[in-house]
Amino acid sequence: MNIDEDTFLAALLPRLATGDSIVVPAGDDCAAIQWTDDRLLLLAVDQVAAGIHYLQECDPALAGRKLLGRNLSDIAAMGGRPIYALLALALQQECDAAWAAGFADGVLELADACGVKLIGGDVCAAGSAVASLTIVGDVATSAVCRRSGASAGDRLLVTGRFGGSLPTGHHLHFTPRTAEGQWLAAHGVVAAMIDVSDGLLKDLGRLCAASGVGAVVDEAAIPLSRIDNKPVDLSAAWLDGEDYELLLAVPAGAAAGLPQDWPFETALTDVGEFVAASPAPVVDRNGRDLAGHYGLPFNHFTRGR
Amino acid sequence: MNIDEDTFLAALLPRLATGDSIVVPAGDDCAAIQWTDDRLLLLAVDQVAAGIHYLQECDPALAGRKLLGRNLSDIAAMGGRPIYALLALALQQECDAAWAAGFADGVLELADACGVKLIGGDVCAAGSAVASLTIVGDVATSAVCRRSGASAGDRLLVTGRFGGSLPTGHHLHFTPRTAEGQWLAAHGVVAAMIDVSDGLLKDLGRLCAASGVGAVVDEAAIPLSRIDNKPVDLSAAWLDGEDYELLLAVPAGAAAGLPQDWPFETALTDVGEFVAASPAPVVDRNGRDLAGHYGLPFNHFTRGR
Numbered sequence A, B: 001m002n003i004d005e006d007t008f009l010a011a012l013l014p015r016l017a018t019g020d021s022i023v024v025p026a027g028d029d030c031a032a033i034q035w036t037d038d039r040l041l042l043l044a045v046d047q048v049a050a051g052i053h054y055l056q057e058c059d060p061a062l063a064g065r066k067l068l069g070r071n072l073s074d075i076a077a078m079g080g081r082p083i084y085a086l087l088a089l090a091l092q093q094e095c096d097a098a099w100a101a102g103f104a105d106g107v108l109e110l111a112d113a114c115g116v117k118l119i120g121g122d123v124c125a126a127g128s129a130v131a132s133l134t135i136v137g138d139v140a141t142s143a144v145c146r147r148s149g150a151s152a153g154d155r156l157l158v159t160g161r162f163g164g165s166l167p168t169g170h171h172l173h174f175t176p177r178t179a180e181g182q183w184l185a186a187h188g189v190v191a192a193m194i195d196v197s198d199g200l201l202k203d204l205g206r207l208c209a210a211s212g213v214g215a216v217v218d219e220a221a222i223p224l225s226r227i228d229n230k231p232v233d234l235s236a237a238w239l240d241g242e243d244y245e246l247l248l249a250v251p252a253g254a255a256a257g258l259p260q261d262w263p264f265e266t267a268l269t270d271v272g273e274f275v276a277a278s279p280a281p282v283v284d285r286n287g288r289d290l291a292g293h294y295g296l297p298f299n300h301f302t303r304g305r
Helices: A006-016 A060-077 A096-112 A178-187 A200-211 A233-239 A252-261 A288-296 B005-015 B060-077 B095-112 B178-187 B200-211 B234-239 B252-263 B290-295
Strands: A023-024 A031-036 A037-051 A081-092 A117-126 A130-140 A155-159 A192-195 A214-219 A245-250 A266-274 A282-284 B022-024 B029-036 B040-048 B081-092 B117-126 B129-141 B155-158 B192-196 B213-217 B245-250 B266-277 B283-284
Touching: A006 B095, A006 B117, A006 B266, A031 B081, A031 B117, A037 A060, A037 B081, A037 B129, A060 A081, A060 A130, A060 A178, A060 A192, A081 A096, A081 A178, A081 B022, A081 B029, A081 B040, A081 B129, A096 A117, A096 B005, A117 B005, A117 B029, A117 B040, A117 B290, A130 A178, A130 B040, A130 B129, A155 A252, A178 A192, A178 A245, A192 A200, A200 A214, A200 A233, A200 A245, A200 A282, A200 A288, A233 A288, A245 A252, A252 A266, A282 A288, B005 B117, B040 B060, B060 B081, B060 B095, B060 B129, B060 B178, B060 B192, B081 B095, B081 B178, B095 B117, B129 B178, B129 B192, B155 B252, B178 B192, B192 B200, B200 B213, B200 B234, B200 B245, B200 B283, B200 B290, B245 B252, B252 B266, B283 B290
Parallel strands: A081 A117, A214 A282, B081 B117, B213 B283
Antiparallel strands: A023 A031, A031 A037, A037 A130, A081 A130, A155 A245, A155 A266, A192 A245, A214 A266, B022 B029, B029 B040, B040 B129, B081 B129, B155 B245, B155 B266, B192 B245, B213 B266
């Protein structure tokens, strides 16, 4: 399409609502509105489209699972607990009832496993299949994690491994980091957090832009996915996307003790630190601009949401 | 598509969540969950697809306006106040930035006019354009209007006029009945309510099925839309759909005084009464089965959501 998501959103975001009961406006992983005296309601929407997020021959249950998983990853990035979901299915002419039922199965199986209640939906015809899911969750007001809280001196940590999401099938089979996100938020150590869905470099750039900081990354520390028992290239780790891992800023004092307390099998790795903003926000230990090095257009950072 | 919406939803609905904090589960115009001690949060999702709900050459702002309007109509049917919205846009390859911006304009202009705050969204590529919008509203717990409360003896009332939505352009330019819905709910006279989006006969059948009643309609009383200063046929009023009017059950005692109190220019018309359920739920004053007469498949009623 002749439209860049970040460019479109950058034009749209200033027109969206802020203030009043909206505690976190559009532009973070979820919007947050006042719920009870001490809890926020989290809301986000995400989509999967045939031929874009899954291939036409893909098991429909895996496509449905992926749709909910992407939304759970957004809730995880806020430190939240997912509660409700609404599903909108636009079905292409050739789609039959078995496909639609399979897709719904995939959504419902993961929903059951995560305690998410599907409370509404819509079905319509369309030229090609598109499904969207709105997730509703909550989080303690005191614990909510935003993209905008990182400061120079904070450590840069990531969960899991990066790269190769398509060839490894990770993009269909990933486990959303909701338990890890809730633990981190409750632990009170998160200065800022984002989920890595569009690529480590792009999403790190977004967190840097929202926080007004830069980042120095030790590339040798980045945990790499493995294909045929060999680690993927660094460029795959930076650019592939669909990792659905968490990337977070933690004050240096708190980061030191975190590995001892961390109760999950999921890796939690320190890969660098946040620094005062510069024209090239993400650099390696030699000061090399990584967006330029890996060929990511610079505007993703400066226009970031 | 080889799938009937009602059939698909009838299979899916029993698998969806109920109980706990879910006061109105999926299957009504909105789901309702506990919000504060005396208010419910209303949630619904609706879609528009290119070539289905609007033509490719349609002004994108009108398509966007229609999408939000459809959702506002769902909130109106619960007697609710719309508050927040989330927008998911799947854009086809040929779609340019101007089209997407125009669509967003249409959503935002109606949102501003109705006090709705757009708090989140997503943009992705797809084989054809599909947009979904999730609406969030609220309503006093004591005032919420469901489909399931009609009793034999209640009067059957409708707002506005019916039929000809496509040739008159009403399907793009309609005014959602949110003010009327809120007034009716606050007035405490609504036993059951639904919005008429899929056709008067089909949606009346859904309300009858949810309430376990039938309806006797005085066809001569149905308010008909006009084309070139001539009223549309009765079959158009029953079947066309996209009227986005309200259909409600009101206890006979309360219905008698309602026209005097009604403060809106929108017509409010008594078109019949609800009766004990029978195998053919919607009949005319001569007892003729209207679903059979107008060629609506019977299963829409018995399988109704």
